[in-house]
Amino acid sequence: MFFALIILALIGIIYLLNRIEKGIKARYKKTAYGLLETSTSNPKEVKDTIKGLRLYGGRFFKDKECIQLVDRLLFKYGAKL
Secondary structure, X not given: OHHHHHHHHHHHHHHHHHHHHHHHHHHHHXXXXXXXXXXXXXXXXXXXXXXXXXXXXXXXXXXXXHHHHHHHHHHHHOOOO
């Protein structure tokens, strides 16, 4: 019984971490779209957004939208970084 409770707790923790990670990735996507719409921005903010998109874009199965956002940010702000 105790072993089953530990397994259920681990499954719950993994589920919560996955939800938190999806929220963080959505926040980085929203920031990236905002940076693409503005004409001037802080280079540090652009670098942090690119790092975050690469980090939360997926390890094995890459999120295609994150890859496109990174490419578009590098195309727009690449000379300033």
